[in-house]
Every structure is written in structure tokens, then in C-alpha cells.
Amino acid sequence: MNQKLGLILIGIVSSLMANLASAVAVNNDYIFIENEVDEEYFITPRKTDPRFSGANVFTKYARENQQLSLGYMGYTIVASINSNLDIWLENSPINGPFIGNRCWRSASACPNDSVVKPQFTDRNGAYKMRIATHAGEGGYIRGIFSDSFYEYMKQRPTNSTEVLTYKFCYTTNDYDPSKGERCETSTGSHRPRVNDHVFTVKKNGHIKLKSTNALQEIFVDSNGNATVGLGSEFCRNGFINSESGIMCQMVAFEMSGTVFPTMNLRMEVATDKLGFTPAAANIRYRSDDGRWYNYSATTTASNVFAPGRSDITVFFSQTFLKNLIARGVDLTNSQEFFTFAFRNSAVPQSGFYEFSPSNTILLRPRNYGISIVDKDFVQHPTRTGKVGNTEPPIEFEYIVSTSGPRQANEITAQVTGPTHRTSGGQNYCLFSSPDNKIQVPFSAFLSYVDASGRTVKERNSCGDAPMDILPARWEETPWSNAPQEGSFYRTNLKLTFPMNERQSLYSITGEDWMGVVRAQGEVRVKATWRGNDVLP
Template sequence: FPAIANSSLASAVGAYDMQFSLNGSSWKPVSNTAYYYTFNEMKSADSIYVFFSSNFFKQMVNLGISDINTKDLFNFRFQNTTSPESGWYEFSTSNTLIIKPRDFSISIISDEYTQTPSREGYVGSGESALDFGYIVTTSGKTAADEVLIKVTGPAQVIGGRSYCVFSSDDGKAKVPFPATLSFITRNGATKTYDAGCDDSWRDMTDALWLTTPWTDISGEVGQMDKTTVKFSIPMDNAISLRTVDDNGWFGEVSASGEIHVQATWRNIN
């Protein structure tokens, strides 16, 4: 069975953060002598596979373990149960792990730099939309390969389209409002998504990003990219003149929601 040679790392990781197998499909967790293969089982295989979880490497980074020979990281241990007095036999691999920590991040904030931006308006023909401006920022060694955005909040599908739902204080009136996400692309065109609080990701990778130099925690030079996006709720759509139950309404309605972003980097050296 394999055993982690670094005691601090062994304490930091879970049993399933390192696993081993003779066929690459049936795995055993690394947990001292609790899990092992017998000599006869090993004779039937020509390889041994070792799996490391992402948390295993995260804990290595947290403990400052990097650029290490695997022989100093873990070894394989054998015990002769026929002659226990002969003790343990150990052998190590000769590979080297080079870990380069990278700092990647994405954030979204109101262009008013407030955590809870709000708007109010009136419903009817010619009324102005409720517009919310946001700044999206990514940072990493390179530009993100993919950036996605979505809107969450009370919603209902009407006629195959998702709408944000505003409610009265007593909950009796529920009014549908369309909503959109829009941004300027690198080609200078405006891309608009129908985003009625439906919790669905939209791609904004092709937005017009402003790039500036940036240095990550490892001292590597990277880049910071910024762009803007607008979330808009039209107030002049006829569907908002009636409730989701198709009744007339008057008074005040309100809603709150969230905008989420995520970024993906691939093939980073």
C-alpha cells in the first residue's frame, strides 16, 4: 500500500484524496494498513495506479510543498505476514512534481460600487427601463478562456419565455417583467440576451475587455481584464400591465435577485 511520507500532509488530506488501484477502475483509499493489495493480487497486474485529488495538491500548496521528488512525498510499503519479524519493506518512485501556484479570480460589482443597487419606476407606455450597470473583472496568467453570466431571482415562464416576477407586499399580486443582459463585444456590436431571472448561464467571453498587466501571488506576470455589462428591466412591456394570473393590478410591487459570473482557464502552464 502507498503511504504519505510527509506527516503534515498526511494529516491535512482525507483518505480519499489519495487512492491506489491495480487496474485503474477499482480504487482503494490510502489509509495506512486499512486498505492494501496482497502479493498474489499484485502478481496478477503489471501496473499500480495512484490517484491524487485536487484537494491533495491544494494542501501541498498550503503547506509550502512544491518542486518535490515523489520519493520524498510518498512510498510503497510491504509487510511479510509470513515472517512479521522481518519488518517492513519500502520502495519509492523517482518522479518529480513541480507545482506552480496560480491565482485566478473573477468578480462582478455594481458600477456604483454598492453591494445592493436598487431602482424604482413606473409601468406603462413610454416609461423608462430600470437599468443596472456592472463591472466584471478577471485576473490570471492569461485571459479567461470562457466567461459566463446569469441572473437569478423570482421567475415564471409564460408563453415559453422566462420573466422576472415582482410581487406586492401581501404576495397577492405577482407581475411578470422581461429582463435583458447586454454588453459591447470586441467587434463593437451590442450583444443582448433575454435573461428573465431564469438562472441560465450566458456566454460573455467575446465582450470588449480592457487589459492591464497584473502580477499573481507566485510573482508571475499575468493580466487583469475588465468589461461592463448592463442588466435592464423594461417598464413599458404590455405583459407587465397584468399579473401572472392575467388580472389587472395597481399599487407597488418589488423583487430582488442576484447576478453571478464564472470564468474558466484551460491549459495554463
């Protein structure tokens, strides 16, 4: 009896030893980049392995060969084809750390979002991901970070260390994770392969790319001479050597710790949108240390991002500005034309990250130009309100500027956005719930004060014809330091959405509604100069 029991115990121990492997201790350091402008996160490490890097989204500028996948962690273990995979953190300090397993989005057999999705997730991990390919490194066991993972790492202090026990199991056995079944306890013809890596990761630095939502008008004449208009005063006229131009603080940041020597930075200029390629020295950038870098040059990130520094300034030369005006390039949203990019050579597959500037510049022709800016000089103003018989309206206030040798012959303003037209031909601006199940009509009105001091108010509701605002009271300011005579003309314009109209108490289907609705639109202004004195 004793001998038989001993044989059974030996068999059990032998079976367990075949399923388990000893834990591997690995370590890495990382930099956390918090992008308030684009509402994104990026983790980049000191060395390639263990993998611990990447962004929580595909940046809107990145190509597939620059950003192969979302951020992830893992090492070098490969799961067999057609196996089911579980990945989890033992006693995870993060609620739901993973959303799936990594597979390059550029590989045809991989999902377009690079995530092999699990059948089930819980507080500790992601369970039952099907390994259908080894293309695009799809067989490597590398969990894709969840948003809560980034939030957790964002909160870690600089120089703090985290110890994460990264566990995984793969098998061809079938199991139902929604019922509490797991790979490591599954039964069948294939023994589950269970392993773990103990990750020790240190936060070497934290960079916060600040969102200022600030804007600045710049009016440029046909020779490239620039005049700073209204705005948040982050631009000024300046020189580099003998070249004149405009210097603008485009990126605002805060930093603690240090960056790695493998991290590089460069400015990206969307030459396809500009319609030409500026000469290298016609656009330059620098940090607080005073050294200028051509936009096409790559520099070590530590030359720009260092403790005690707070911004990146960009120089736009007179030659560059002249080319813009000559080609009629519309720089309504400069953030789409000028961006910055990190590249970490230690992780060529996941070390790319491109981000928008903090501030926006509005470049306008000075000879015959028009501009509209929010009165508080923010790029994307937002307002909230409540619908009801006694509720106050939602209001936006703007400053409209024209620039020219004289005032324009015709100036109009128009509200644009999602629209609803009734059977009687009445236009409304259409506000919708996030799921578009609730759609509510709202009237919009534009108003100004005319030369006599009288307020002129007209309905202009996302589909109505442009409103004539030439009769407004315009304040004239002569150009200064300009080779020819001319002036800026400015007036105030108000956009109002009443919250107490009967139509807004009901959806477009005639039903009572409750919830949150929103809309996004624009106030567009247009100026026209006519006459024999108007130069081409």
C-alpha cells in the same frame, strides 16, 4: 348623621391606602447606539438597576444566552401568578412606548420573542398582560420597549435628561381594556396593586454606526499576497511589524459623549463558516489611536469609541489570506464572517449586542478568479421605476473582472431571482407586492459591447441559460508587484428591465394591477480556464 358620614369616609381612605404605594425615584444613565447598517437600535446603561437596556431586535448573530430579551425598563416589583398586568407612562411623551412585558426567550414557559403581549395598547401603555409564569423573570414588571420608544430616545440630545413616570397595576380581576377599562379601576375579589417609579435617565453618549454600502475587491494569490482591485478605496496593503497583509476600514461611525468603563468590545470571527480558526494575531483591529488588538481579545470600548474617532480598521495578514485561498472559502458577503460585539458587564442579561461592519470586502483568487461589482461600488444597488407604455427601463450597470495568467476560456453571466415560467416556456423575473397578493412578470436583458464596438443584448430572465460574455471588449491591466506574470481583464455589463412590455401591465393571473412590487436577485458570473498551462 355626622358620625355615620365620618365612618364612611374613613373606610374609603383605608381602602385606597391598601391599593396604592408611594412613588419610588430611580435614575440611570445610558448610551444610545444607532445601527444604520442593520437598521437596529441598542440602549445600554451605566448600572444594573433600574433596568433600562437592550436592543429593538434579536441580532442575527446572537444566541439565546447572550440576548435573553428585547430592550426593556422596570425595577424589582413582582406581579403574582395568574394576574393581569397594565404598564404605562403617565402623560407619555412617546406614542405607544411598550409592546408587552418581559420574559426570557430561553425559558420554556416564555414566548420565543420574549414578549408577553397585551390585549390592548394605546398612546400611554400596554394593558392586560397575563402573568402565567415566574420562570425567565416573567413575573417582574418590566415593559418591553416599542420601536417608537427607540425613535424617541434616538432624537434626545447627548447629555439631555428625561423624566418618565413608569406606572403599573396588577390584579386577578377581569376587565376589558379595549372598552377603556383598566386594572386600577377594576372591581372584584382582588384589590388592584398600583405603583409607580419615577425614572430619571440621562443620555451619556450616542454612537451612530454608519451604513456606507461600500465594497472593495481584493484579489489574493496562493501565497496570500493581496492586490487591491476595484472599489471604494477603503483598503490598502500594509504591515504590522514584519507581517504583510491588507488593512481595511471596516466600520465607520460618529460619536458624541463618552462610553461607560463597563462596556467592552471584541471582534467576532465566524470560524465555523471559515472552516478553520485563525491565529489570534492573524486578524487585528484598531481605531484611530493606532493600537492594534488581536481579534480574539476583548478591550474596553472607550479604547475604540471616543469623540474625534471615526472608524475601525481591520488587518488581515498574509498568513490568514493564504489559508482562505487554500481552503477555497467564498467571502462573497464578508459581513457574515467578521462582526463586532459590545458586552456591558453592568447588565449581563441585556448588555450584549453584535453588529455588522459598514463596508464589505470581496476576496477573490488572483490566479484564477472572477468578480462582479456594481459600477458605483455599492454592495446592494437598488432602482425604482414605473410601468407604462412610455416609461424608461430600470437599468443596473456592473463591472466584471477576471484575473489570471491569461484570459479565461469561458465566461458566462446569468440573472437569477424569483421566476415565472409561462405555459409556452417563456421565463420572466417575478416581482411581488409585500403581501405577495400581486405578482407581475418582467423580462430581463443582459448586454455588453464587443471587441468591434457593437452592443450585444440577450434576454436572460431569471431561469434562462447563462449568457456567453467572452466576446465582450475586455480591458487588460497587468498585475503589479506580483511574483508571476498575469493580468486583470475587465468589461462592462448592463442589466435591463423594460417597463413598457405588455406582459408587465398585468399580473400573472391576467388582472390589471396597481401598487408597488419588488424583487431581489443576482447577476452571477462564472469563468473557466482550460488547458495544459492551467495550474491546479
